[in-house]
Amino acid sequence: MTSLTPPEPTEPPEVREEYFNNEPMGIEVEKEADDENPDIARPWNPEQIRVNTKQFSLRNILDLIDDDASLELAPDFQRNQVWNHGQKSRLIESVLLQIPLPAFYFAEDADGRMRVVDGLQRLSTIHDFVRGGTTSGFHLKGLEYLGEAVEGKRFEDLPAPWKRRLHNTQIIAHVIDPTTPPDVMYDIFKRINTGGTPLNAQEIRHCMSRDRSRRILKEMTSTAAFNEATNNLGGHRRMNDREMALRFAAFWLDGPEGYRRVAAMDPFLQKATAKLDSPEEVDDAQVAALQDDFAKAMRNARLVFGDHAFRKWSLGADWRLPINRALFEVWAITLARYEQADLQRRKQAIVDTARKLMTEDYIYLDAITTSTGGITKVFYRFEKTAHAAEAGR
Known part of the structure; x- marks a missing residue:
């Protein structure tokens, strides 16, 4: 193996543990240098980026999720959901208030099957609330605006007009074409990864993988x-x-x-x-x-x-x-x-x-x-x- 020696630091580095929601994760934080900028080191070829923008109703999206061959929510990821009950409830409240949701990003494969990458937690939350029933569904808790109107209710307990409003909500999804190279696709998702609790690098890889x-x-x-x-x-x-x-x-x-x-x-x-x-x-x-x-x-x-x-x-x-x-x-x-x-x-x-x-x-x-x-x-x-x-x- 070739011997390469980095410059010697003047003192031992500090050890810090990763935390999530005030809970220690058992893993040491990996630090990046202040001047490190991997995006500049690996520029994209704009001709390799192909993105199509589509509009769906939430009812349509939920049907696609339930059809395993159409839209995938990354198996094994749901049990690792990182949103708490309050975050989930406030997302549903935003939909009921008709506040537009941020755009979603899907990765499409050569067979036409799509995988959710950016927006996974939002769609998982909506799917659990609407289609989860008493098994994986949840009741609304800690709402900021609707209060007594829907506080404590599950989807099946909502009045019919509220259910229709949720089903008819329109979302925008940017679908990355399967001809986009995987490393470019990964970099795109890393850049646009948003939400209350952004996914880490391995979670993005998990969503994109087979x-x-x-x-x-x-x-x-x-x-x-x-x-x-x-x-x-x-x-x-x-x-x-x-x-x-x-x-x-x-x-x-x-x-x-x-x-x-x-x-x-x-x-x-x-x-x-x-x-x-x-x-x-x-x-x-x-x-x-x-x-x-x-x-x-x-x-x-x-x-x-x-x-x-x-x-x-x-x-x-x-x-x-x-x-x-x-x-x-x-x-x-x-x-x-x-x-x-x-x-x-x-x-x-x-x-x-x-x-x-x-x-x-x-x-x-x-x-x-x-x-x-x-x-x-x-x-x-x-x-x-x-x-x-x-x-x-």
């Missing part, structure tokens, strides 16, 4: 090995578990040298998603090997690092920090190459070397904390981690 990659990543993060190594991160509310599994898959498929050709994390992960979706590029035998290596890496990480697997763990500090994505990526790929008997014999030497690295090497710490997608940082952390994994030989 069933095959979703199933593979879900299976990888639903195993006992993964949950034991990550303190039960499987089924993460914001899909950070699947992003970590995707990072492993991306480097397992293409390695750091493959990353050099792409030179940015988002397109690298988007490329890996497309490969997992294509049996021609990654057949079922390769998927089985990928999942076996992933489970092996999880067992090995638990064996060597215990409760501190994939977390910063400096000398003299024994409290458990949140999981670090970059550490997950490099240690999982590295440990998948070793057998348990070998690691069992050398694990104390590996831990001591790794902890020293995370205490004294500020370049390494920076490479797993700030602008982690930089090529020099990716190569540096892989090189140093590989060296640490050889400790005790």
Whole structure:
């Protein structure tokens, strides 16, 4: 592997955990440098952007959702809904007040099937309210304007005029043509991602991807090995578990040298998603090997690092920090190459070397904390981690 060394920072980076709705997510924040601007580094060709604008009634949209072959609300995403009861109720109130909804964005595939990307939470909320019944439907709560008129009511309890108003509401949808390249489509959705709780990068990838990659990543993060190594991160509310599994898959498929050709994390992960979706590029035998290596890496990480697997763990500090994505990526790929008997014999030497690295090497710490997608940082952390994994030989 080519040795590339980033500039050395003057002090260790701060560790901050991601929070959502005041709830810790168990994942360390990845920071970008102040001068980092990936959009400028990857300009679009305007001729590749093809968008059609269409108008639908909400009744039409709900029918399309119920017809599984027409409009997809990303399976597995509903249970990870991130809006609270009050946000959902106020959206329904806005519709009843005839306040125009922001435009929606759909991705259309070659078969004419559309996937909701921007507006997923809004349409899921409306669908749950209107078509959910007493199972997944909800009652209106905490309204600001309509108050007693509809407070506490479910859809079936609304007077007929209110139901008609909701059904007849018109929405605007911008549909991205299937001829638009996937990386361009992803960048479009990343730019226009709106709403009360914007989707993160993995949630956007999930909405754009096909069933095959979703199933593979879900299976990888639903195993006992993964949950034991990550303190039960499987089924993460914001899909950070699947992003970590995707990072492993991306480097397992293409390695750091493959990353050099792409030179940015988002397109690298988007490329890996497309490969997992294509049996021609990654057949079922390769998927089985990928999942076996992933489970092996999880067992090995638990064996060597215990409760501190994939977390910063400096000398003299024994409290458990949140999981670090970059550490997950490099240690999982590295440990998948070793057998348990070998690691069992050398694990104390590996831990001591790794902890020293995370205490004294500020370049390494920076490479797993700030602008982690930089090529020099990716190569540096892989090189140093590989060296640490050889400790005790």
